[in-house]
Amino acid sequence: MQGLTPARVIHLTPNVWTEPFWAATAEHRLVLPRCTACSAYRFPPTPFCWRCRAQDVDWIEHDGHGTIYSFTVVRHAVIPDMADALPIVAAVVELPDTDGCRVIANVVDCDPSDVHIGAAVALDWYDVRPDETVPVFRLV
Numbered sequence: 001m002q003g004l005t006p007a008r009v010i011h012l013t014p015n016v017w018t019e020p021f022w023a024a025t026a027e028h029r030l031v032l033p034r035c036t037a038c039s040a041y042r043f044p045p046t047p048f049c050w051r052c053r054a055q056d057v058d059w060i061e062h063d064g065h066g067t068i069y070s071f072t073v074v075r076h077a078v079i080p081d082m083a084d085a086l087p088i089v090a091a092v093v094e095l096p097d098t099d100g101c102r103v104i105a106n107v108v109d110c111d112p113s114d115v116h117i118g119a120a121v122a123l124d125w126y127d128v129r130p131d132e133t134v135p136v137f138r139l140v
């Protein structure tokens, strides 16, 4: 894959609120927390529902088809270890039917000039190391 952040600079730090998300990504599944009290999605995972302040969630699987809400093309290595990987397209991808949940991830294997707001994307997976996987997207 082209356009990947080097594994050596990715350090996942799951906590009690995000661990189910990362456990699912390790199985190549995208899950989003949905409030058990009012059914509002809340992503990124948070301790309290933005709508009703409840804490309990169900983890709902999503197919990862979405559209680019915003993006930037990283062409300068602020982190020196990134230099060989550039350019990288970092995007905010909006997922339909989720109350506007947005996932930040790289768009891989593309010409950055083909990326635009509103472009349709599909989910793929980047296995950073055993049991650590992050979502990435591809233009469709």
Ligand SMILES: [Zn+2]
Binding pocket: 035, 036, 037, 038, 039, 040, 049, 050, 051, 052, 053, 054
């Ligand atoms: Zn709620």
